[in-house]
Amino acid sequence: MLNKQLFLTLSLSTLLLAGCSTTHYISITPQADVKTIALSNERVINVSTSTRLSNAVGSIKTGINERADIFTTNDIKQSVRDSVLSGLREMGFTPEQGVMPAADLQIEISKMSYTTKVEALKTVATLEFELKTTLAAKGQTYKANYGSEKVREYGTMPYQQAIEDDMNELASQTVTRLLSDPNIITLLK
Template identity: 85%
Template sequence: MLKKQLFLSLSLSTLLLAGCSTTHYISITPQEDVKAATLSNERVINVTTSTNLTNAVGSIKTGLNERADIFTTNDVKQSVKESVLEGLRKMGFTPDQGVMPAADLQIEITKMSYTTKVETLKTVATLEFELKTTLAAKGQTYKANYGSQKVNEYGTMPYQKAIEDDMNALASQTVNRLLSDPNIIALLK
């Protein structure tokens, strides 16, 4: 009986040390959080988004040797564009109405990452989301970078939903930084 318990304990330990591997699929859909306002624009506002990033966001390796790769399932460029346009509308702008030439707001998604490092049995995750913008309006060009970072600590593999929620919160913070930039607002008015 003692040999059987010892065998079961060793087998369980081996399974834990071998770890498991999985894949997390998340959808990045930033939510704008701006106050309704009565701003208006004279010119059409043309919003374009681009990125050189792939749908691979990062990977997780925990202290228990659990592993997971993280990929996006949606077009992040499109979801960022929709979020910015919705935020502009809430502020009172009418992006599709006005005179030409249009105010040109170019947004590049430059970073979207989830990286981990193991410290003893604790896993430290660093999440990052960054945007680079160029706004050409009223004969001026304004360039700015917006970024958000979050550090999480945990012992075991986080759930897919938790990763998605954290990445969306970060993307939302970044989009809201862009929308609350007084220089962007001044050039669009």
């Protein structure tokens, strides 16, 4: 009986020292925050997205030895494309209407990360989201990079919803920067 209690105590102690390990699944759905204006386009606007990233966003390790891996559950390429098209329509563009050859807006999701480091018992998280774009229109090619970064501090493991909200805020800011670029607007008009 004493051996069972000792074994149980040691097992529980080991679990507490090992920390908790979990997985957070998030959905990235950026929302462009653009002004409704009466812009119009002469040419069809093709929007394509690509990425070499996997669905692994990053991981968390807290000062009290909690651990979590973060993965996306949706197709980030499709959600960024949908957000850009929605923003263009809100600005007054009609991407599917116009003459050919089309204006070709290629967007690469080049970075989507959530990394942490421990400072004493505090966890410092760095969140990053970046897009690389190439726009070919009116006989010109325009290339630009857009990125957003956010730093958060935690005492314990952040909730899955908080991580999803923070990553969506970054993705939304980045898509908004792309759609607010005067060079992009000029070439699409």
